[in-house]
Amino acid sequence: MVTIKKIAQLTRVSVATVSNVLNGKAGAASEAKAREIMDVARNLHYMPNLLARSLKQRKSNTIGIIAEDLTVFNTPEIVDGIETSCEENGYEIILANMRLFKRYNNDFTDTPRHHELLDAMVRNMIAKQVEGLIYVGYHCREIAYLPSRVQVPFVYAYCYPKEGIYPSVMYDDEKAAFDVTELLVARGHRNIGVICGPAASYHTQARLRGFTRAMAEHSLPARSECILYGDWERPSGYRLAGTLFDLGVSAVFSFNDLMASGVYGLAAERGLQIGKDISLFGFDNRDISQGYIPGMSTVEPPLHEIGRRCAEIILGQMKHHRTGKKRIYLPCTIHERNSVGVVSGSLEL
Amino acid sequence: MVTIKKIAQLTRVSVATVSNVLNGKAGAASEAKAREIMDVARNLHYMPNLLARSLKQRKSNTIGIIAEDLTVFNTPEIVDGIETSCEENGYEIILANMRLFKRYNNDFTDTPRHHELLDAMVRNMIAKQVEGLIYVGYHCREIAYLPSRVQVPFVYAYCYPKEGIYPSVMYDDEKAAFDVTELLVARGHRNIGVICGPAASYHTQARLRGFTRAMAEHSLPARSECILYGDWERPSGYRLAGTLFDLGVSAVFSFNDLMASGVYGLAAERGLQIGKDISLFGFDNRDISQGYIPGMSTVEPPLHEIGRRCAEIILGQMKHHRTGKKRIYLPCTIHERNSVGVVSGSLEL
DNA sequence: CTGAAAGCGCTAACAG
DNA sequence: CTGTTAGCGCTTTCAG
Secondary structure, three states: OOOHHHHHHHHOOOHHHHHHHHOOOOOOOOHHHHHHHHHHHHHOOOOOOHHHHHHHHOOOOEEEEEEOOOOOOOHHHHHHHHHHHHHHOOOEEEEEEOOHHHHHOOOOOOOHHHHHHHHHHHHHHHHOOOOOEEEEOOOOOEEOOOOOOOOOOEEEEOOEEHHHOOOEEEEOHHHHHHHHHHHHHHOOOOOEEEEEOOOOOHHHHHHHHHHHHHHHHOOOOOOHHHEEEOOOOHHHHHHHHHHHHHOOOOEEEEOOHHHHHHHHHHHHHHOOOEOOOEEEEOOOOOHHHHHOOOOOEEEEOOHHHHHHHHHHHHHHHHHHOOOOOOEEEEOOEEEOOOOOOOOOOOOOO | OOOHHHHHHHHOOOHHHHHHHHOOOOOOOOHHHHHHHHHHHHHOOOOOOHHHHHHHHOOOOEEEEEEOOOOOOOHHHHHHHHHHHHHHOOOEEEEEEOOHHHHHOOOOOOOHHHHHHHHHHHHHHHHOOOOOEEEEOOOOOEEOOOOOOOOOOEEEEOOEEHHHOOOEEEEOHHHHHHHHHHHHHHOOOOOEEEEEOOOOOHHHHHHHHHHHHHHHHOOOOOOHHHEEEOOOOHHHHHHHHHHHHHOOOOEEEEOOHHHHHHHHHHHHHHOOOEOOOEEEEOOOOOHHHHHOOOOOEEEEOOHHHHHHHHHHHHHHHHHHOOOOOOEEEEOOEEEOOOOOOOOOOOOOO
16 A cells, blocks of 8 residues: 555655645645655555545545435435535545335334434444435435434435424425416316325325315315325226226326326226326326326426435535524426326416 | 543543453453443443544445446345445445436447546545445446556446456346246247347347247247337337237237336237237336236346345455456346236147 | 654554 | 553644
8 A cells, every 4th residue: 555655755755745745735845846746646556545534634524324215216316416416525425224115114103123223323424424414214204213412414305303303305295286286277177186195194195285275276176085095006096097087087196106107007998098088197207207108297306406405404514513403395396298188168377 | 522532531541441341352451440431431422433443454344336327227226235235244335426327328338438437436435445346337238448456356236347357246137038938938929029128238139149049949930020129218118019019929028117018008008908918028127017907027137136246245355355257147036927828829848 | 845743543562 | 450652644733
């Protein structure tokens, strides 16, 4: 391993001078000496030991990510957003994965074991001297177990802490659903069926609020028999679509793309044309949504942006020694594709 | 920050003793003293500074992952596998994301900029004293740009280096396709249509080899008009399914699930029943494949296992100072679901 | 312009 | 059983 010391010996200067030159400190050595030092360093392929530097400077330039489950579809995009921002600011990332979904396959129960696992990971990261920590949930919900004793900035992505102790960044489910509903109403739909996720889900509840509020604002009834609960999987969409078709809805708002794809399936079997006989909206903008003919209208959550914002909050808190606890809701992007058709008598909003 | 030194002062022993006690060195102090040291450490919430330890021991217990693109669907599962293995062995992960797919949206061209980016990331990780490096591709192919001068174990996941300089772990596309084909033949299918990816793709070529080999071994013709090339996206599957249906195939082997979902779509429109009138196999075992009725048969690539193996290779090389360059092909798992039906005159294999 | 010295927090001989 | 000493590789006053 080639160190600063070796270069110093070779160039007959002190380590301090080498350090200064290598760090571009102006006037740290004569033109000639500086050049020589640089050359030797390059030829020997010198690489600074960042651990030593961090130790000395008491600054690791590293932030930690604790992901509830990296393999759940939104997580990578959020991590990617965090990474982008960190890269721009010269920060490295260390990653830990709780593997919650896989490990326990639980959806809503936060057990004491989660807490232990989290604490162990947090401790470990603190020991590695991370300057900030981002907790990435795999679906939006209140996280009941708080990390004990963190003395670095901590931010929640795609979930939020009990009692709002730390800041969190989510997207605005309610507004997105409101907007989708209004859009459907603007296209003339009066009879809109909804395929929700499980009733206990945060997403279901928030989106349902958006839906009913939009209906109410347009003085339309949100008929309870048209609001059905699936399990996020395709078959439930397929099944519930049948009920909704029978009820004569002209549009279906499915709370995710997977279930919406089931609606396509049933429509094809019944000889109904999506975008003509039945309008359809999904949620998530997953890659399957792009492939359908006619294209599936859907809502794109700002996952990348959630990551970026988290990183920015963390970096900001680190810099200014501030601490926050705000909940931030970022807006989604609505993609209206050909799965939505106009019903006669449409009104202008 | 509470350090070993502070604990030493408080307990009136030397830092060495504290270190020894805290590291569980038997007989480092008297029973009483040891207990006292432990208590003080706990009460003050002492946390070792892993940076300092690593510096001293010249061992970081960290490995680096360089992902070509974290947001491409197989990557997270591979990273998860790496993580699992590392966790079991007390290793941390630092993650860098080249964002190749997003940044350049290129599929097959490896440009000099890639090389620069890779080199920068490798240097950075080496500087952070990683003990090994895993490069995770976002699709299988030969990587032309090799990292310059790595003095730590380096392994490729889901791709392989030019000239086989480093070891790599992939899955066995050819065998998987061979097995699927044989399975279809065993179910009585003679006329099998294939929807490939782009002709230039490694996956396309390897799977096609498997297909034609299986057909040949059963003395069946692999008619070239039944081998069509899509672009991995759903619409191409939908479109090409039409051609294949017209050619009278009894089964379609689509080289990914997305295109296979297009086959479902067209079949529904034409009133053909998947699993009865037309049998169908996909590839990738993505979550959409689980949702179709009848269930989509597909091939599950051992992504998690690829990650695990890479980590094991790295850890092994680190331990034994070996160096390898083997290419490893792990077997896929075939999921036969109801999208495959039996054609009369089926033969037993 | 250059260097000596101190020290980040920790571990590891070695001596007592 | 306990402490002294040295040093990992680097940065940073401060003096010359």
